[in-house]
Amino acid sequence: MKNIYLAAPFFDKEQISKRDKLAALLSSNPTVDKVFLPGEHEDDPESEFGSIEWQLATFKLDINQINQNDVVVAILDYDKPDSSDPGTIWECGYAFANNIPVIGVQFDSSNKLNLMLSMSLTAFFNPEKDIEDIKNYNFDLLQTRFSDYEVF
Template identity: 40%
Template sequence: MTNVYLAGPFFDDEQISRIERAEKSLAANPQVNRVFSPRLSEIAGLTMGTPEWATQTFQMDVHQIDEADVVVALVDFVDDQVDSGTAFEIGYAFHSDKPIIVLHEKDTILNLMLAEGLHAYLQKAESLAAYDFTNLPESHYHGKVF
């Protein structure tokens, strides 16, 4: 059974809808044991934006990446850009030798660092429900990069 860290922005309705679809698809996958989604893991009693909130949130998220078997990263943000927090999570996971499954639903150009660092490339959140997290089949991005 696989433990998943779900990275991705959740700052507006479109992004929240996308991450909710990913959460639902991962929950439907019988090979997934647990999903850590930062969107659902705010620390009670802390005020967002305070130094204490920032430190504890950072430490929690890094710890959860360490505990995960794989990172699923939603890279759609604004135009061709990835959210900076998601980019950090992807880089940290890559350096930690975690397989990174990139979900890229929009028709945008992917940054070469993401394209080269991923283990599997998916274009629909629903694909996560059937993805083989036991064998982790590789797939690659074949579009333009910048």
């Protein structure tokens, strides 16, 4: 069983809804033990939100969690065409550079994927291939799963 770091933007209700839906699907997967949601664990009671102390504590927590988890699953929907969440993309790049598999998920199939990002993915889930399939994906085997999407 694998532990998952769920990288996703969580700055508005729609993003949180997508993140929560994906977290529920992952939690129902028999090959997943735990799902870490960065936005749910960022509280540092010793420092004020936005302060340099808070920023450093948040940054270190997220890096430690990526390193401790087995797989990064990332929501790759964009607010506007060809514009991604920089934090999520950074988390994907960091994971890939550290040999941690990255699984991509898009709820909105109208967006293209950056070529470098798409080539770093072990598997990809989108509406055409049914996002719901992620609850049956074998995270122990981490088989390559391609999808037909346009890159830029």
